[in-house]
Amino acid sequence: MSRHMIFAGAPGTGKTTVSRLYGRILAALGVLPGGQLVEVARADLVAEHIGGTAVKTTERFREAIGGVLFIDEAYTLAPVDGGGSGHDFGREAVDTLVKLMEDHRDEVVVIVAGYSAQMRTFLAANPGLASRFSKTVEFESYTSPELVQIVERLCRSHHYALEYDTRIALESWFESMPRTGSFGNARVARQTFEEMVSRQAFRLSDTGAASGVELAQLLPQDLAEPAAGPVDDEPPAGAVDTLLARLHAMIGLDAVKQEVADLIDLLAAVRTRVRAGLPAPSVSRHLVFSGPPGTGKTTVARLYGQLLTALGVLRGGQLVEVARADLVGEYVGHTAQRTREAFDRARGGVLFIDEAYTLAPADARNDFGREAIDTLVKLMEDHRDEVVVIVAGYEAEIEQFLAANAGLASRFSRRVHFAPYTADELVAIFEGLARAGGYDCPGETLAALRQHFEQAPHGRAFGNGRYARQVLDEAVTRQAGRLRGLTGPTVADLRTLRSEDVTPATAVHA
Structure with a gap:
């Protein structure tokens, strides 16, 4: 039974902490003799010269024997360009790792971690790599209430207290943060706590002597200024x-x-x-x-x-x-x-x-x-x-x-x-697209278009607005063929789509 795992998810979601607990649990079960966690990244495994990467990877792997080897941001070992643009030794680290995992399959648990999408690139770097990992565990990003809970635990462990108003303001503060792929989750919560403690210190230094209760209280004004106001601003006028x-x-x-x-x-x-x-x-x-x-x-x-x-x-x-x-x-x-x-x-x-x-x-x-x-x-x-x-x-x-x-x-x-377009609406769409492309449609052209759209088979797969664009493309092509026979066409000739440029409905639809 394979014990190696993939931990996928955004940073700051507890992957390292869970890996350490996993190693201790396996040691308590007698599956691993030590249960220690050896955390490495690309710099710990990849060397700058030929042959050095295998040596570095083997050394760090042997440190983890009896415990867990945790490879953070493992996808950096298999860059997108595959090393084709230069000499990248990440593949050598991956190949060495696969062999070591096979040779010591009962002695070490390997956990690779990183963003979900990039981990697929990593697993494709070696044909035998994906088969070594039997399970993928997704670490979801924390919600705003969960981030508030993390701050509350940090407060308790450092003998601070969050007032009710502060918790409300704190949740709004986390809601206001853009949740991009690099959002730090629990790391952001810790950083927010440290900033609140710092701002509290400045606040109390201005007021002079403070009681023990005041020293332990974190108030809404201890949050950074952008979060102290509404989560979202008024929309721009108009x-x-x-x-x-x-x-x-x-x-x-x-x-x-x-x-x-x-x-x-x-x-x-x-x-x-x-x-x-x-x-x-x-x-x-x-x-x-x-x-x-x-x-x-x-x-x-x-x-x-x-x-x-x-x-x-x-x-x-x-x-x-x-x-x-x-x-x-x-x-x-x-x-x-x-x-x-x-x-x-x-x-x-x-x-x-x-x-x-x-x-x-x-x-x-x-x-x-x-x-x-x-x-x-x-x-x-x-x-x-x-x-x-x-x-x-x-x-x-x-x-x-x-x-x-x-x-x-x-x-x-x-x-x-969304109802299908009528023939008149399709003519208007055609005319708007033509005008945007620098073409003019005289009255007889519009009349031909209306007849065209009325006769077109309006079946289930009829493309409506897309069909109007298709008809325009066909009309422009026919106009180009017509102008080929003219010697020195005028600007008006180049701009005008005539009725003969509109093909019969059945021809375009087919």
């Missing part, structure tokens, strides 16, 4: 109106515009009530976008994220667009890892899952799509104030997706339907 104007400037989609505008008004009212100290209803911000392809779902999702950022509801507003291939893995446990990585990229913004119904196929007996859905439901609950999830797809199939998990449908309280 930012929401500007973004709503962009939404309303889109062609068609009247029902969509009204639904999104109503939701934005509701969220703005809720935040105003909260600032006024009034009770506010809980409003789900996750959405279902149903409708055929090419109807502007991605564009509206991006604007929605920007609107929520302008309101101060989201911190970043970025759109992370994923599909089944980005979430579903190839083996048990891989899917949860991929889904978490995609979700983490969307923190502070919008996670847009296109064709979400493909995660719940009709015959899902041996399909990992359900694992992605289950993981997604848990993440949406654990981080409900950090990410907005929008699922998109055909109207009938999206119902199948929502039925795949008992808690999924309740996460999406609002559904926005």
Whole structure:
């Protein structure tokens, strides 16, 4: 039974501490004679000359015999360029490690740690490496309440006390921090505690003599200035109106515009009530976008994220667009890892899952799509104030997706339907795209376009806005062929798309 493990996750999530406890537990069970932890990184294993890396790796490995060898940021041993751009001896360390793990498989436990995505690169560095590690343990980043608990434990161990108001301010302080990939988790909590103690010392030095109670108290003003105020600032004046104007400037989609505008008004009212100290209803911000392809779902999702950022509801507003291939893995446990990585990229913004119904196929007996859905439901609950999830797809199939998990449908309280574009709306889309590209469309061209879009087969796979762009590309190509026969075409010739440049509907659609 292999005891080697992969600890994947962000820094400061307790990987080293758990590794040390794991070694002691194995020693207490009699599995390892010593249980000591030897912590190494790339610099401890890789030398700068040929042959030196194998020697350094072997020396550190032998120190760990009887205990645990913990390799932090192990992925740095297998850089992305594979050493192809220069002489990198990280591969030599990996190859040496694989051999030593085989030769001393009952004497040492090896734990490799690092970010989830980069650890896949590390495991691919040697064909025998992945088979040596039987289990991957994901260390999730701490939530804001958990970071407050860590600070409270540090306070108790150093004989300080957090007042109730200080705990509230501290949680807001952690909420205000951007959760990027390099966020230090518990290390940030320790740094915050040390800064609070330092600021308390300055505060008390200004007031003169302090009682024993005052010396032990940490107050809200001991937090850094940015966290002492509101978690999010007032949105820039006019930012929401500007973004709503962009939404309303889109062609068609009247029902969509009204639904999104109503939701934005509701969220703005809720935040105003909260600032006024009034009770506010809980409003789900996750959405279902149903409708055929090419109807502007991605564009509206991006604007929605920007609107929520302008309101101060989201911190970043970025759109992370994923599909089944980005979430579903190839083996048990891989899917949860991929889904978490995609979700983490969307923190502070919008996670847009296109064709979400493909995660719940009709015959899902041996399909990992359900694992992605289950993981997604848990993440949406654990981080409900950090990410907005929008699922998109055909109207009938999206119902199948929502039925795949008992808690999924309740996460999406609002559904926005995107109706297919009419022929007149497709003409307007075509004309707008043409104008942006420096082309003019006379009246007879517009009439030919309208006839074209009316005759085009509007089946299930009809591309709507994408089809309008396809027709434009075809018209520009035909215009180029027509101009080839002219000697010295004028600027007007180059700009004008004529009716004969519009192909018959069946030709383009085929």
